[in-house]
Amino acid sequence: MQKIKLAVNDNKITLVDVALAANVSPMTVSRVINQPNKVSDVVRMKVQKAIDDLGYIPNQNASSLASSRSGVIGVAIPSLSNVVFVDVVRGIYKVMGDAGYKVLLVNTQYSPLEEEKLVRTLLSQSPEGLIITGGDQTRTCNHLLRNARIPLVQIMELLADPIDMNIGFSHHLAGADVVAHLLAQGHRRIGFIGARMDSRVQQRMRGYVTALTQAGLFETSLIATSPEPSSIALGGTLFKSLIAANEGNVDAVFCANDDLALGTLFEAQRMNIAIPQQLAICGFNDIEAAAHVNPSLTSVAVGRYEMGVKAAELIIQSLSKQPIEQKKVDMGYAIKQRASTSRPSNLNKRNIDE
Amino acid sequence: MQKIKLAVNDNKITLVDVALAANVSPMTVSRVINQPNKVSDVVRMKVQKAIDDLGYIPNQNASSLASSRSGVIGVAIPSLSNVVFVDVVRGIYKVMGDAGYKVLLVNTQYSPLEEEKLVRTLLSQSPEGLIITGGDQTRTCNHLLRNARIPLVQIMELLADPIDMNIGFSHHLAGADVVAHLLAQGHRRIGFIGARMDSRVQQRMRGYVTALTQAGLFETSLIATSPEPSSIALGGTLFKSLIAANEGNVDAVFCANDDLALGTLFEAQRMNIAIPQQLAICGFNDIEAAAHVNPSLTSVAVGRYEMGVKAAELIIQSLSKQPIEQKKVDMGYAIKQRASTSRPSNLNKRNIDE
DNA sequence: TTGTACGCGTTATCAT
DNA sequence: ATGATAACGCGTACAA
Numbered sequence: 200m201q202k203i204k205l206a207v208n209d210n211k212i213t214l215v216d217v218a219l220a221a222n223v224s225p226m227t228v229s230r231v232i233n234q235p236n237k238v239s240d241v242v243r244m245k246v247q248k249a250i251d252d253l254g255y256i257p258n259q260n261a262s263s264l265a266s267s268r269s270g271v272i273g274v275a276i277p278s279l280s281n282v283v284f285v286d287v288v289r290g291i292y293k294v295m296g297d298a299g300y301k302v303l304l305v306n307t308q309y310s311p312l313e314e315e316k317l318v319r320t321l322l323s324q325s326p327e328g329l330i331i332t333g334g335d336q337t338r339t340c341n342h343l344l345r346n347a348r349i350p351l352v353q354i355m356e357l358l359a360d361p362i363d364m365n366i367g368f369s370h371h372l373a374g375a376d377v378v379a380h381l382l383a384q385g386h387r388r389i390g391f392i393g394a395r396m397d398s399r400v401q402q403r404m405r406g407y408v409t410a411l412t413q414a415g416l417f418e419t420s421l422i423a424t425s426p427e428p429s430s431i432a433l434g435g436t437l438f439k440s441l442i443a444a445n446e447g448n449v450d451a452v453f454c455a456n457d458d459l460a461l462g463t464l465f466e467a468q469r470m471n472i473a474i475p476q477q478l479a480i481c482g483f484n485d486i487e488a489a490a491h492v493n494p495s496l497t498s499v500a501v502g503r504y505e506m507g508v509k510a511a512e513l514i515i516q517s518l519s520k521q522p523i524e525q526k527k528v529d530m531g532y533a534i535k536q537r538a539s540t541s542r543p544s545n546l547n548k549r550n551i552d553e
Numbered sequence: 554m555q556k557i558k559l560a561v562n563d564n565k566i567t568l569v570d571v572a573l574a575a576n577v578s579p580m581t582v583s584r585v586i587n588q589p590n591k592v593s594d595v596v597r598m599k600v601q602k603a604i605d606d607l608g609y610i611p612n613q614n615a616s617s618l619a620s621s622r623s624g625v626i627g628v629a630i631p632s633l634s635n636v637v638f639v640d641v642v643r644g645i646y647k648v649m650g651d652a653g654y655k656v657l658l659v660n661t662q663y664s665p666l667e668e669e670k671l672v673r674t675l676l677s678q679s680p681e682g683l684i685i686t687g688g689d690q691t692r693t694c695n696h697l698l699r700n701a702r703i704p705l706v707q708i709m710e711l712l713a714d715p716i717d718m719n720i721g722f723s724h725h726l727a728g729a730d731v732v733a734h735l736l737a738q739g740h741r742r743i744g745f746i747g748a749r750m751d752s753r754v755q756q757r758m759r760g761y762v763t764a765l766t767q768a769g770l771f772e773t774s775l776i777a778t779s780p781e782p783s784s785i786a787l788g789g790t791l792f793k794s795l796i797a798a799n800e801g802n803v804d805a806v807f808c809a810n811d812d813l814a815l816g817t818l819f820e821a822q823r824m825n826i827a828i829p830q831q832l833a834i835c836g837f838n839d840i841e842a843a844a845h846v847n848p849s850l851t852s853v854a855v856g857r858y859e860m861g862v863k864a865a866e867l868i869i870q871s872l873s874k875q876p877i878e879q880k881k882v883d884m885g886y887a888i889k890q891r892a893s894t895s896r897p898s899n900l901n902k903r904n905i906d907e
Numbered sequence: 908t909t910g911t912a913c914g915c916g917t918t919a920t921c922a923t
Numbered sequence: 924a925t926g927a928t929a930a931c932g933c934g935t936a937c938a939a
Contacts, residue, residue, distance in 0.1 A: 211916095213915095214917065214918095215917095223926085225916090225918095226918080226926060226927080227924085227925060227926075229917065229918060230924090237925095238925085239924060239925090242924080254697070256673060257917080258677065258679060258915085259677040259678050259917095260614045260623065260915090260916080261614075261618050261915070261916030261918085261931090262916080262918075263614040264615050264618055264915090264916080264918090265916075265917040265918040265930075266919080267918095267931075279639055279643045279646060280643065282636070285633055285639055288633060289633045292660050296659075301657060301659075301678070302658070303657060304656065304658055306643075306650065319610060323612065325612060325613070325614055343610075346608060430841060431842055431845045432841070458841075461842065465847055469847065487785050487786070487812075488785055488815065488842065491785045491786065491815070492819060493823065565932095567933085569932080569933095577909080578909065579932090580909075580910060580933095580935095581908090581909060583933065583934060584909085592908075592909085593908060612931085612933070614931085614932080614933090615931070615933040615934090616933055616934075617933090618914095618932080619914080619915055619932075620915085620933075620934050622934095
């Protein structure tokens with residue numbers, strides 16, 4: 200019953216091998232795989248048996264080449280160490296996986312040059328769509344993307360001049376809103392702690408500076424930053440230098456993310472600084488620990504997973520030629536007030552969370 | 554000066570277009586890209602100019618098909634929500650990126666059936682190597698992998714019968730060692746909290762059961778588990794049921810990971826249970842927060858990033874036909890003792906960390 | 908050093 | 924419903 204294979208080169212089973220085994224043309228085998236309903240039941244089952252018997256696995260490279268449909272979506276993020284990006288990627292994987300797309304993920308390490316190189320890599324895979332982070336591309340990279348003529352979504356922040364589609368939120372407004380919240384709680388000496396200082400963290404900081412300046416309360420000594428990646432440890436370190444630089448005269452701190460905020464919180468506890476009585480702390484991103492640590496940490500919640508989902512949906516919608524209602528989507532944000540910024544008079548009330 | 558393109562189908566620039574523009578054969582263009590030193594300087598620069606002018610981007614699908622070298626490494630992990638896997642993936646990306654390989658990452662969601670489907674997807678991309686998690690594959694998937702004839706590394710745990718290469722550590726030993734540590738601190742009523750209960754968590758639990766039984770201290774009421782994914786919140790919930798089930802008679806808890814341990818710690822604090830005086834807590838994975846939370850959390854450190862690096866290196870080594878000294882690598886683990894399990898007499902000493 | 912011929916494994920298109 | 928033929932874009936192997 201066994202047919203002899205023609206292709207003997209690499210003992211790889213091809214469409215032709217299956218066709219030979221099933222006594223049909225290669226085209227029929229191709230149809231069984233891609234358009235099963237266009238094949239009669241008898242033939243389909245015969246072919247399927249041959250496929251199973253031989254353990255045939257289609258060669259996607261050949262398929263992509265012939266059909267110019269790769270089923271690949273390229274995704275570029277700056278880091279895998281940051282839960283923020285990983286959460287977005289999770290959303291992308293969820294939607295793209297369900298839709299049958301493969302995700303080719305690359306890590307730019309916050310470098311536009313590295314990003315340009317990786318975008319070339321992505322484009323050489325003939326992706327059907329692209330999701331990239333932010334708007335800080337090199338000129339060359341920008342040209343590459345514009346010439347690619349495939350759906351593209353820039354995520355994580357709102358851009359003035361997006362290449363194609365854009366989804367994010369205003370980091371500047373969020374930063375200013377945090378300051379407004381802290382001012383409303385009666386704080387005056389409000390510090391800022393930031394690390395890595397990428398485009399988005401800088402926007403949060405500018406929001407902070409703008410709002411605090413407007414209130415006539417800004418001083419440069421209130422800012423403590425580092426180019427290093429954020430971490431809990433770095434948060435503690437920066438908090439100590441902030442305190443030192445202001446001789447202890449700080450009554451609130453806005454941390455550019457929750458890792459830094461937790462570091463600040465833990466360090467303050469070790470310094471026997473009462474939170475929020477002596478020091479209020481507000482983080483950013485609202486990671487899970489924020490709601491559970493003692494005292495619970497006020498933070499800015501952003502729908503990261505949802506952003507990934509939405510970005511993927513925009514690509515798919517675009518690919519299915521459906522009209523895109525809006526190419527620019529503002530995901531917004533929400534300040535989750537918790538114990539770390541409640542003013543003393545509120546402390547006996549139960550904090551509303553979620 | 555402009556040459557007319559032959560391929561007019563999709564305004565995609567191909568090797569032929571570049572060749573025409575540079576007045577050379579397509580093969581020469583191919584060489585400029587893949588073996589530049591085999592082309593004379595004059596021609597190389599002329600061709601490079603044409604490449605730049607036209608914005609040519611090689612078609613990797615065609616290249617893979619013709620050369621049977623895809624430059625793709627497939628990676629399958631069960632979840633992106635768990636920092637443990639993300640850290641391993643980071644290590645893989647580091648090494649594979651530097652070596653010029655693309656990483657195709659898939660998420661099996663802890664389902665062997667989903668894994669089988671995704672392994673098919675990976676194989677259809679003609680990957681040159683594969684990295685997958687654990688040894689819990691379906692029979693079919695196992696066959697697929699064995700027949701693939703490409704380097705394969707199974708990561709995260711030590712396997713009795715690996716398909717090809719294997720790198721991980723013994724979760725069973727680690728679980729038993731944690732119990733030994735807690736016993737040495739004088740604890741007797743040692744609870745276990747676990748969630749998701751995948752193969753690796755189950756091995757940790759069996760290590761716990763074995764060691765505690767050996768000490769004649771095991772009771773089923775000391776175990777609290779849930780099939781849900783781990784989270785800080787779930788840690789708190791499980792801790793409360795553990796306490797309830799034992800009427801408060803628990804003096805130490807071994808949590809299967811640090812999220813659960815943090816949940817337990819924070820919940821215990823809210824219940825005014827003194828740590829470690831009234832309750833010792835040991836986590837697993839040694840995430841960054843463990844060393845910084847107050848009191849600091851004892852945890853089991855495992856070189857996740859390094860495991861990813863090593864797995865990638867094994868693949869690359871294997872691909873370059875270098876002999877593999879050992880196909881099975883034990884990464885080991887280390888219990889990082891911190892304040893959460895120090896017995897009272899040790900409390901005034903400074904805890905050694907790192 | 909450069910070029911020619913062919914094939915990689917699949918699918919689009921047109922016939923039957 | 925099924926098949927024959929011709930690409931898809933590139934690299935291998937050999938020739939010049």
